[in-house]
Amino acid sequence: MFQTFADYMTYEVFKIEPGTQLAGAVDFFIYDSLKIFFMLIVIIFFVSMIRSYFSPERTKQLLSHKREFLGNIMASLLGIVTPFCSCSAVPVFIGFVEAGVPLGVTFSFLISSPMVNEVALVLLWGMFGWKVAAIYITTGLLVAIASGYVIGKLKLEHLVEEYVYQMKVGQSEIVEMNITQKIHYAINYTKEILGKVWLYVVVAIGIGGAIHGYAPEDFLVAYAGKDNFFAVPIAVLLGVPLYSNAAGIIPIVYVLMEKGMSMGTVLAFMMSVTALSFPEMIILRNVLKPKLIAIFIGIVSVAIICTGYLFNAIL
Amino acid sequence: MMKIEILGMGCQKCSNLMDATKKAAAELNIEAEFVKVEDIKKIMSYGVMTTPALVVDGVVKVSGKIPSVEEIKALLQ
Numbered sequence: 001m002f003q004t005f006a007d008y009m010t011y012e013v014f015k016i017e018p019g020t021q022l023a024g025a026v027d028f029f030i031y032d033s034l035k036i037f038f039m040l041i042v043i044i045f046f047v048s049m050i051r052s053y054f055s056p057e058r059t060k061q062l063l064s065h066k067r068e069f070l071g072n073i074m075a076s077l078l079g080i081v082t083p084f085c086s087c088s089a090v091p092v093f094i095g096f097v098e099a100g101v102p103l104g105v106t107f108s109f110l111i112s113s114p115m116v117n118e119v120a121l122v123l124l125w126g127m128f129g130w131k132v133a134a135i136y137i138t139t140g141l142l143v144a145i146a147s148g149y150v151i152g153k154l155k156l157e158h159l160v161e162e163y164v165y166q167m168k169v170g171q172s173e174i175v176e177m178n179i180t181q182k183i184h185y186a187i188n189y190t191k192e193i194l195g196k197v198w199l200y201v202v203v204a205i206g207i208g209g210a211i212h213g214y215a216p217e218d219f220l221v222a223y224a225g226k227d228n229f230f231a232v233p234i235a236v237l238l239g240v241p242l243y244s245n246a247a248g249i250i251p252i253v254y255v256l257m258e259k260g261m262s263m264g265t266v267l268a269f270m271m272s273v274t275a276l277s278f279p280e281m282i283i284l285r286n287v288l289k290p291k292l293i294a295i296f297i298g299i300v301s302v303a304i305i306c307t308g309y310l311f312n313a314i315l
Numbered sequence: 316m317m318k319i320e321i322l323g324m325g326c327q328k329c330s331n332l333m334d335a336t337k338k339a340a341a342e343l344n345i346e347a348e349f350v351k352v353e354d355i356k357k358i359m360s361y362g363v364m365t366t367p368a369l370v371v372d373g374v375v376k377v378s379g380k381i382p383s384v385e386e387i388k389a390l391l392q
Contacts, residue, residue: 055379056379057362057364060364083379085365088364091355091359092365094359098359163356167359169359169360170361170362286355
């Protein structure tokens with residue numbers, strides 16, 4: 001269906017000579033754009049419908065006084081479906097701690113939430129295939145579970161700002177949405193996300209189409225191929241100061257992979273960009289002492305680096 | 316006079332919600348005092364975990380999203 005439309009636009013509307021390089025590029029661009037935007041709309045809508053059944057308030061209750069490990073797994077999974085934006089990181093953190101969610105479990109949630117999300121899923125799926133998307137989601141969850149578990153084991157409660165423990169959290173009664181409101185919410189959310197990411201997506205697809213011919217395919221192999229031991233840690237270090245959502249990073253990732261960076265290194269880079277960011281650290285500084293922020297960055301980086309090596313070894 | 320508070324630690328969404336609420340109040344000819352609440356302790360005391368949130372006369376009406384002006388009008392009446 002998308003192919004027919006892409007062919008129609010290319011050859012009938014734009015009247016480009018079939019068989020030329022330009023025709024191929026335009027055809028590819030229209031087809032891929034349609035496919036990815038269709039997937040984005042369907043999946044974001046579906047995920048936001050699921051999300052409307054979850055709220056940080058409910059997630060907090062589910063995780064309250066959970067045992068470690070099981071709690072870390074649940075928190076990482078709930079991180080995917082609980083609506084969360086890093087601007088709410090402080091109230092969410094305080095709310096969790098106050099409700100008796102263990103510190104390590106809270107961290108699993110905070111790590112998983114920005115890293116594992118539907119936009120990353122769709123874009124990786126649309127541009128690299130479902131296997132890459134599945135690997136990203138699975139390893140993202142593992143990084144969140146493992147990092148949170150280790151932070152929990154280290155018993156770092158004293159590195160949380162004291163006032164967090166003295167905070168009195170009030171009770172609020174948020175009225176549950178009815179089904180019409182939920183659909184309305186999902187439509188709005190889909191619009192909002194599309195509004196934020198469409199430009200990145202178009203750029204990614206455009207680059208993808210244009211780059212095929214230019215720059216040698218193995219341009220990066222020597223620097224960032226499987227055999228370079230330092231490629232993964234360097235990719236992770238580069239990713240920390242870069243702050244972007246999953247959509248923003250996809251064009252870069254696409255180029256890197258196209259030009260020979262190995263899969264494990266690319267995944268590690270993407271995780272580091274989405275999970276570790278300076279703005280979020282500055283926000284979290286309100287509730288965490290600098291030492292805990294440093295430990296947090298350290299543990300997550302190590303977990304991501306291990307993931308990168310693992311995939312470079314097995315893929 | 317109605318007291319309308321917008322809770323949030325100074326993000327873009329908070330000022331969007333403030334604008335939408337002011338518009339809704341103006342359309343309904345409601346006279347209200349608008350307060351921006353950025354202190355985390357105060358925010359937490361309302362039991363709000365997601366910002367921005369809209370509080371009318373001490374009652375949390377909306378949390379974690381920006382409703383349309385029409386929806387806010389319904390909440391203010």
